[in-house]
Amino acid sequence: MHPPPAERNTPEPTDAVLAATLEPVATGGRPPCPVDRWPRRRRNQICISVIAVGMANFLVYTLSYAAIGGDAHNGHRRVAQSASGERVAEYYVRGHFIHSLDGRERTVSRGVWLYSYIHSISVPLTSGAMIFSMLVLARPHILATMRGGWISGETFVVGLATIVLIGSLLLTGLLSWHFAEVLLDHG
Numbered sequence: 293m294h295p296p297p298a299e300r301n302t303p304e305p306t307d308a309v310l311a312a313t314l315e316p317v318a319t320g321g322r323p324p325c326p327v328d329r330w331p332r333r334r335r336n337q338i339c340i341s342v343i344a345v346g347m348a349n350f351l352v353y354t355l356s357y358a359a360i361g362g363d364a365h366n367g368h369r370r371v372a373q374s375a376s377g378e379r380v381a382e383y384y385v386r387g388h389f390i391h392s393l394d395g396r397e398r399t400v401s402r403g404v405w406l407y408s409y410i411h412s413i414s415v416p417l418t419s420g421a422m423i424f425s426m427l428v429l430a431r432p433h434i435l436a437t438m439r440g441g442w443i444s445g446e447t448f449v450v451g452l453a454t455i456v457l458i459g460s461l462l463l464t465g466l467l468s469w470h471f472a473e474v475l476l477d478h479g
Contacts, residue, residue, distance in 0.1 A: 339425035346422035353411050361398045362387030364409035365467060369474050409474075413467045420460025427453050 357363050362385040370382045383405035384397045400408070427434075431449050438445035 342425040346418040349418040365412040416463040
């Protein structure tokens with residue numbers, strides 16, 4: 293039998309020490325990318341926080357959609373005349389497939405309608421941020437598994453991140469534009 297190894301009191305290596313010992317992946321003549329711009333642990337904590345906030349936002353949106361009976365983006369705003377002859381705005385939310393195949397409209401207060409619309413605008417932003425954070429966390433694994441294929445892991449990550457960024461900003465912009473149009477429509 294061999295004696296048990298003696299315990300060492302050496303500190304664990306830092307990210308910089310580990311990065312210096314890793315051999316760079318062949319990059320086709322290009323210099324290797326810097327290992328990390330931010331310390332890895334801090335970056336991962338931020339990504340996990342973004343994912344948690346995005347999930348919470350989506351959960352709150354789903355619960356408010358169910359409680360209100362829809363959302364303002366699917367509903368509308370209408371200006372009508374009251375019995376006294378003055379013009380008043382009426383606000384409607386509509387829920388798709390909650391109560392029937394056509395959904396139902398429901399009159400709500402201006403505050404609920406505004407909240408619902410603004411919350412609808414926030415969902416593409418937080419969903420895009422979640423996907424982006426997941427890509428950042430998965431990037432080392434994607435790079436490791438997509439070596440030598442018809443597309444590099446780095447190209448895949450950058451391409452997907454670009455699509456997510458453009459898509460979420462475009463959808464947020466369209467929802468915001470529609471929101472402004474509805475609010476500025478006085479007729």
